[in-house]
Amino acid sequence: MSYPNGKNLERNISNLVKRHGTPLVLISKKLLTEQVEKFKRLLPRVTPYYAIKANSHEDIVKTFVKLGTGFDVASKYEMELALKCGAKPKNIVFANPIKPPETMRFAMEHGVDLTVFDSEYELYKIAENAPGARVLVRIKVPNIGSVVELSLKFGADPVDAIPLLIKAHKLGLKPTGLAFHVGSQCTHVENYIEAFEMGSIIMHDAKLKQIPLSIVDIGGGMPIQHFDDDEDYFAKFAPAINKEIDRLYDNSVQLMAEPGRSFAGPACTLVTRVMGKSIRENKPWYYLDDGLYGTLSGILYDFCKYQYNVFKRGLTHISTLAGPTCDSHDIIARSVELPELDINDIVYVQNIGAYSTASTTNFNGILPAKTVFLP
Numbered sequence: 001m002s003y004p005n006g007k008n009l010e011r012n013i014s015n016l017v018k019r020h021g022t023p024l025v026l027i028s029k030k031l032l033t034e035q036v037e038k039f040k041r042l043l044p045r046v047t048p049y050y051a052i053k054a055n056s057h058e059d060i061v062k063t064f065v066k067l068g069t070g071f072d073v074a075s076k077y078e079m080e081l082a083l084k085c086g087a088k089p090k091n092i093v094f095a096n097p098i099k100p101p102e103t104m105r106f107a108m109e110h111g112v113d114l115t116v117f118d119s120e121y122e123l124y125k126i127a128e129n130a131p132g133a134r135v136l137v138r139i140k141v142p143n144i145g146s147v148v149e150l151s152l153k154f155g156a157d158p159v160d161a162i163p164l165l166i167k168a169h170k171l172g173l174k175p176t177g178l179a180f181h182v183g184s185q186c187t188h189v190e191n192y193i194e195a196f197e198m199g200s201i202i203m204h205d206a207k208l209k210q211i212p213l214s215i216v217d218i219g220g221g222m223p224i225q226h227f228d229d230d231e232d233y234f235a236k237f238a239p240a241i242n243k244e245i246d247r248l249y250d251n252s253v254q255l256m257a258e259p260g261r262s263f264a265g266p267a268c269t270l271v272t273r274v275m276g277k278s279i280r281e282n283k284p285w286y287y288l289d290d291g292l293y294g295t296l297s298g299i300l301y302d303f304c305k306y307q308y309n310v311f312k313r314g315l316t317h318i319s320t321l322a323g324p325t326c327d328s329h330d331i332i333a334r335s336v337e338l339p340e341l342d343i344n345d346i347v348y349v350q351n352i353g354a355y356s357t358a359s360t361t362n363f364n365g366i367l368p369a370k371t372v373f374l375p
């Protein structure tokens with residue numbers, strides 16, 4: 001059965017529900033492939049390293065291995081997964097700026113020698129546990145307007161980048177380049193533009209200090225569309241990124257990125273079912289079989305807003321959607337325009353592949369949604 005899309009959406013979803021029940025997360029191999037192609041088309045000079053944290057489903061990782069992308073891993077588990085799925089160690093960056101010493105050793109033992117740091121303490125740790133590793137200094141860059149701010153916890157002050165790279169060299173490491181992250185779901189291209197400018201100044205200074213750098217890792221952040229009328233910001237601002245890359249970095253510089261959301265997000269659909277309803281404060285409430293402790297956890301951790309779709313038609317009312325646990329916190333959305341729904345009616349959410357199944361729990365003994373991988 002193929003991934004439900006277009007005009008046969010309702011029939012296909014109903015068939016999948018008949019076969020697998022709900023809640024159900026559908027993953028599309030075709031859409032995964034399209035996201036990689038889109039990225040390569042939009043940013044031809046940038047090599048993507050999929051950020052596994054967005055969605056670590058094995059079939060997703062295997063699909064990207066086949067498509068020849070690299071991988072950004074944040075932990076031993078993700079590194080083992082990438083290797084098990086066939087990724088080559090040289091195509092993996094251990095991009096978590098703070099790592100346990102034993103995982104750093106594990107990385108080197110398995111040939112993963114490229115990592116990221118943003119402090120002197122981390123450099124000492126890397127030098128001790130992964131002597132000779134190639135290191136990228138992560139700098140703090142503007143995250144203005146990005147839905148998830150990623151410069152709060154990590155990123156060295158750009159003025160400290162050169163002293164840190166010199167320190168890396170003195171410790172026997174290979175200072176190789178720099179990295180940054182403009183924040184996830186970034187719709188302000190200015191964040192990238194400013195980061196490129198900062199990066200180019202650091203590359204220049206490093207060259208003067210006899211530390212030639214060859215890699216600029218532009219992180220993730222590429223935004224996706226969650227609602228039917230959302231603009232495709234990524235497509236819109238890619239030309240400006242390419243222009244800056246060409247202006248500031250000659251062909252000897254290798255550009256890499258760590259897209260997570262833009263690769264996994266558009267490729268998945270969550271299918272839930274109404275399993276209870278009530279009227280509270282004159283408003284219809286629908287209780288779904290998935291919620292904030294499950295696939296919709298991105299509402300909490302990823303500040304994500306989703307579009308809730310139904311097949312029912314008719315007069316709509318402002319309605320509340322809630323999850324299946326007994327927790328009052330488990331409220332999905334308080335004002336969704338919906339026609340009157342009945343028990344067993346389907347509510348589905350598209351573009352939910354990133355930061356969703358990645359943080360599900362078994363709270364209340366309710367198991368995460370079943371996942372089905374479709375061509």
Ligand SMILES: Cc1ncc(COP(=O)(O)O)c(C=O)c1O
Pocket residue numbers: 051054072095096150181183184185219220221222258259260261262354
């Ligand atoms: C180091 C790093 N790289 C890449 C990503 C993926 O970013 P995105 O999903 O916005 O593409 C993240 C997200 O948290 C990250 O922390």
